Amino acid sequence: MEICAARALAGARTCLAGVGIPSTAANLARRAYHPDLVVIYESGVIGSKPSRLPLSIADGELAETADLVIPMPEMFNYWIQGGRIDIGFLGAAQVDRFANINSTVVDRGPELPEKRLPGAGGAPEIAAHCGGVLIVVRHTTRNFVAKADFVTTFGHGSGPGDRERFGLPGAGPVAVISDLGVLRPDPATVELVLTEVHPGVTVDQVRTATGWDLRVAEPLGVTEPPTREELAALRALKNVGEPVRDGAAKT
Numbered sequence: 712m713e714i715c716a717a718r719a720l721a722g723a724r725t726c727l728a729g730v731g732i733p734s735t736a737a738n739l740a741r742r743a744y745h746p747d748l749v750v751i752y753e754s755g756v757i758g759s760k761p762s763r764l765p766l767s768i769a770d771g772e773l774a775e776t777a778d779l780v781i782p783m784p785e786m787f788n789y790w791i792q793g794g795r796i797d798i799g800f801l802g803a804a805q806v807d808r809f810a811n812i813n814s815t816v817v818d819r820g821p822e823l824p825e826k827r828l829p830g831a832g833g834a835p836e837i838a839a840h841c842g843g844v845l846i847v848v849r850h851t852t853r854n855f856v857a858k859a860d861f862v863t864t865f866g867h868g869s870g871p872g873d874r875e876r877f878g879l880p881g882a883g884p885v886a887v888i889s890d891l892g893v894l895r896p897d898p899a900t901v902e903l904v905l906t907e908v909h910p911g912v913t914v915d916q917v918r919t920a921t922g923w924d925l926r927v928a929e930p931l932g933v934t935e936p937p938t939r940e941e942l943a944a945l946r947a948l949k950n951v952g953e954p955v956r957d958g959a960a961k962t
Contacts, residue, residue, distance in 0.1 A: 712890040713739060713945060714937045715909070716800075716847045719886060720745060723797040727751045727837055730767055732847045733800035735948065738764065743944040751796060753833040755781045763950055787833065791840050794880060799841035803848045804828050805859045808902050808923045810846065810866030810884035812838070813859040834864040843885040850889035850920045857923035867901040891917045893934065897926070907932040 716736035720726055721744070728737035728750055738761060741748040749758050754768040758778030765773050774780050781790075790796060805813035812834065817826040838844050844866070848854050866884045867873060874883050887894040892908040905917055906928045918925050937945075 712847065712849075712888060712909075714941050715893065715934050716845065716888045717743065717941075718935075719845055719888060720748060720798060720800075723748060725749045725751060725796045726798045726800055727753065727791070727796045727841060728800045729802050729832075729834065729837075730765070731802050733802055733845070735764055735945075736847065737800055739941075739945055739948055742948060743941060749778075751786075751790070753783065753786055753791070753837070755783045755786045757781065757790075764948060787836055791833070791836050794840055794842070796837075796840075797842045799834075799837035799844045799881075801834050801837065801844060801846050801864065803846055803854070803864075805854055805856050806846060806848055806887055806903075807856050807859040807866075809868060809870065810844075810887060810896060810901075810903055811859050811862045811868065812846065812864035812866060813856075813861045815861045815863045818860045831863045838864045838866065838883065839879045839881055841881050843882045846884055846887045848887065848889055850891040850917065852920060852922045855889075855921045855923075867896060871899070871901050891920060893932075894925075902926070904928050905931065907934050909934050910936045 713732055713735050717740040720737065720740040726737045726748060728734045737750045741750055751757050752759060752768045752773055756773045756777040759773040760776040761772045763772060801812065803812040803814060804817065814828050815830055816828060819826050865879065884896065887903060891912050893906055894903040895906045897904045904926045908917060908931065910933060914927055
């Protein structure tokens with residue numbers, strides 16, 4: 712999943728990465744195939760080149776290895792809201808069929824209190840203004856739901872035209888990458904459609920793990936398996952393998 716997510720950044724000049732898998736994927740993309748990719752964090756670091764994965768957006772490693780550190784208000788007012796970032800890379804607790812994200816609260820059923828989650832952070836602004844949005848999330852019925860319990864971050868709303876109606880300038884989510892495959896919005900309905908599965912994954916597996924009647928593209932693609940070089944770069948980034956120089960996984 713992380714390697715597939717890193718590959719999805721091909722062609723991007725700038726990427727604002729969320730903590731966790733989005734950060735892993737962005738840094739892997741920069742190290743393995745795209746050394747000119749400018750990785751940005753909402754805390755105000757631009758062009759960060761961490762030697763290890765950051766623990767948070769405030770990790771000192773990000774500032775120490777950045778090309779530029781700016782105040783957070785400038786990050787949001789000038790960079791994000793100014794439309795100067797190509798791709799926003801986000802995680803999620805829930806993603807619904809129109810790629811809306813919930814990271815605030817989950818309904819746990821009758822007689823049970825709601826489960827509180829970390830909340831929005833900068834995700835609503837990122838999803839509103841970046842050129843496009845990539846979402847990465849584990850594929851289970853708990854995470855892929857027909858309707859989010861709470862919309863923290865607007866994806867495609869309830870259907871075509873909602874982003875334009877609310878004045879959101881970015882394209883919104885362009886792909887959701889999971890550990891089972893890749894889903895993309897249908898051009899006409901903007902509902903998520905399964906477009907690729909990872910090697911060895913079946914359509915039935917994906918449908919069983921999805922909380923709505925998932926449509927499948929024809930023809931259905933299969934993602935390329937990770938190469939030895941990509942796996943080495945990922946392990947090095949996670950400090951579990953031999954060091955690898957930037958660009959070592961290029962093919």
